[in-house]
Amino acid sequence: MPVTDISTDAENLTMTLTADFAAPVERLWRAFTDPRQLERFWGPPGWPATFTAFDLTVGGRADYHMTSPRGESSRGSWEFTAIDAPSSFEVLDSFVGEDGQPLDGFPSMRMVFSFDATADGSRLTNVTYFTSLEALEQTVAMGAIEGSRMAMDQLDAVLLDLRAYAQGKGTRTELLDDQHVRITRLVEGPRELVWRAHHEPELLQKWLLGPDGWQMVECEVGDTYRYVWQQGEDESTRFGFEGETVLSEPTWRAVTTEKMIGMEGPSTLNDLQLYEEDGATLLTLLIEYPDKETRDMILATGMTDGMEASYARLEAAIA
Missing domain, CATH: 3.30.530.20 (START domain)
Incomplete structure (x- = not known):
């Protein structure tokens, strides 16, 4: 620092x-x-x-x-x-x-x-x-x-220029305080395409999949959204998230709530920001959790590794 x-x-x-x-x-x-x-x-x-x-x-x-x-x-x-x-x-x-x-x-x-x-x-x-x-x-x-x-x-x-700053670092997770986590990932591709990949169902279903073997079986976007995944053909593994758009400033910032479908309790707040330089886009996702316990529980699921797998697919989808 x-x-x-x-x-x-x-x-x-x-x-x-x-x-x-x-x-x-x-x-x-x-x-x-x-x-x-x-x-x-x-x-x-x-x-x-x-x-x-x-x-x-x-x-x-x-x-x-x-x-x-x-x-x-x-x-x-x-x-x-x-x-x-x-x-x-x-x-x-x-x-x-x-x-x-x-x-x-x-x-x-x-x-x-x-x-x-x-x-x-x-x-x-x-x-x-x-x-x-x-x-x-x-x-x-x-x-x-x-x-x-x-x-x-x-x-x-x-x-530093974006490529030098992000060289070889992949998806990075920083703990800012008890409630806030910052995720950063350099994506090779223009900001407009990275924005579209976050807001168009046909693109979302190509990359927002997490670990290998999972597929997105529901994808609804708009003022509210709903994503559901399952592993292979096993419907018993289904889980998903839903939320609403709080702030949208195309093509650089979108803020949404997020909550696991069927779960009680408060939502997280996800603040996505995109910055382009020389054909590459720095993706920054600031996540606000309701408390430290929720933050630690979600990070312990291997969230960063799953996001890196998804972002690698994102690059391929917009190439």
């Missing part, structure tokens, strides 16, 4: 994040000043950012919003107050409403981003300056420390 420290200083009214990366300063600078790259990591997992304006000039403004899996939105803006490429830039960061104006009751903060060369690459130092202790405490209470850590820990995938 690249973040090495996040600390607050109540006397000087600051929060400082430090992170080290195996990439040169110029590459780190581009990640923070290209809105398309910035979108891939600025929001923490589950709250990806979308930048709708980005004027990298002193006095210029960047506008963005972050969207939760359930469609809730948090909006912000940067006003660039100083730029020294590729070493640093400074912004006034504000929470804003749909009209772009600062929200009452929410602090505005001065943030300084500094990029320095190290023996192994580069170091990001991000210092946030608050106007009062109340504003600092309010921001920390809103989850800024953990959210910042999780956001910056996504940056390694941005600094």
Whole structure:
């Protein structure tokens, strides 16, 4: 994980994040000043950012919003107050409403981003300056420390090209906390086809099969969905999942609930995001479980291995 420290200083009214990366300063600078790259990591997992304006000039403004899996939105803006490429830039960061104006009751903060060369690459130092202790405490209470850590820990995938980042790693499962798991898999193929493979029954039935020997015998998609599998011709092995679409933004994000058919209890929330680079697509699936026990029970079924078998078929299906 690249973040090495996040600390607050109540006397000087600051929060400082430090992170080290195996990439040169110029590459780190581009990640923070290209809105398309910035979108891939600025929001923490589950709250990806979308930048709708980005004027990298002193006095210029960047506008963005972050969207939760359930469609809730948090909006912000940067006003660039100083730029020294590729070493640093400074912004006034504000929470804003749909009209772009600062929200009452929410602090505005001065943030300084500094990029320095190290023996192994580069170091990001991000210092946030608050106007009062109340504003600092309010921001920390809103989850800024953990959210910042999780956001910056996504940056390694941005600094490398996708194929180099995913080389030989297959399907990867990361435990983010007691309720959240992140699955990543590089798929050789364009994003549009990967999206279609997740939403068209004739394609789904070619790849979403798990271990060898299983077949999908029911596949219904739309605002709600239902998938049923069985092993070979043995109907007694049938099981399936069903759910509904919570958020859909073709062709890059789809959020659905998931629940085993016939089982009581809460659903999981599955947040699928697709990012394409040079003809390859990074598939990221953020799964929210109701509790740690459910998370551990499902992971113990060999979920990752089954998903890798399916994703290998997905590549073949869209080749």
